[in-house]
Amino acid sequence: MKKIVQFGFLLSLIFLSSCQESQNEFKIGQNQVGQIKAQTEVHELESIFSQDSIVKPDLKNRFRAVDNDYYVYQNGELALKIQPRKAQDSTSYISEIQILNSAYKTDKGLNASSTFKDLYENYKINFIQNSLKNVIVDLKDSGIYVVIDKKHLPSSLKYDSSSKISKTQIPDDAPFKYFWFSFTEEK
Template sequence: MSILKRIIFIVLVSFLFVQCSKENKYLIEKGKVGYLTKETTVLELSSIFKKDSIVSKLQLNELNNEDKLFSLDDDEYEIFSLEGDKLLEIAPTNQNDSLSKIKSIQIFDRNYKTEKGISLQSTFKDINEHYLVNNIETTLTSATLFIDELNATISIDKKELGISIFSREEVTIDQIPDIAKIKYFTIWFN
């Protein structure tokens, strides 16, 4: 009977380990997105996302225009699932440097969530209930919320706010409806 208990214990521990590993793959924290941290280099992306597809925007630009001697284009990396869904867009701190650390990660996959459950599916009400909005900046097309606790910016389209799209009208926290949806979710590693 004790052997059966040991086997059950081992199976349960293994199951919990696999489950926690899956959850960490999509966890967003300050200085961390899934398996990516402040210390991750561009060179390590291929091993972290070995089951996914990585596309370098710089490489695509070089393929389209071979006579460019120098490129000022952004060196960004898009991560796609095997099904073709865009997961992340990663910007390095230094351009054209495989040992560069990561500057920012824009989230495109709804599976990525904070410990408090904030994801691309969240509304402004969800954000406001769980995190302090430290600042709001207005652009021509959106309002950008700064969340210092996550070192994140969350953009909400002006269409969601009922404001003319190309206005410079300042947005206050009181003007944002609870049902406003997230347009962009970016984690900064600086």
């Protein structure tokens, strides 16, 4: 009987640790996106995403190699677009990641499918930058920034790239066009 209880306890521990591991697999946190951390080098991506498909830049033909990004496909869908700090360097750290898979989320639930309301209710905005076709919203102390298409803004702001835009001018239901994470370079 004692061995059965011990075996059941051991199975419970294994189950709980696997649940914790799968939660961390998609967690966006301080200098972390899933299993990618600030000190992750490009050559480590293959082992991190061993169950997924990775499309690497074509470095053999320098005239065609315009794009130095790595693309991670999970279950056939593009999940992450990874930009190294240095092109053509397997020991380079990761600079930024565009997150396309909504499974990747912060502790407060922010993900690629969130809206502007989800963002401002849970995070402090560092700044809002107006550009020609988009608005870039940078979150304070998180490494996260999102791009919102100006087509969701009032018509008075859609075609004006010089106006200062405040958070009250962005509709609550404005979806993210792009969801990015930028790693802080550790010294």
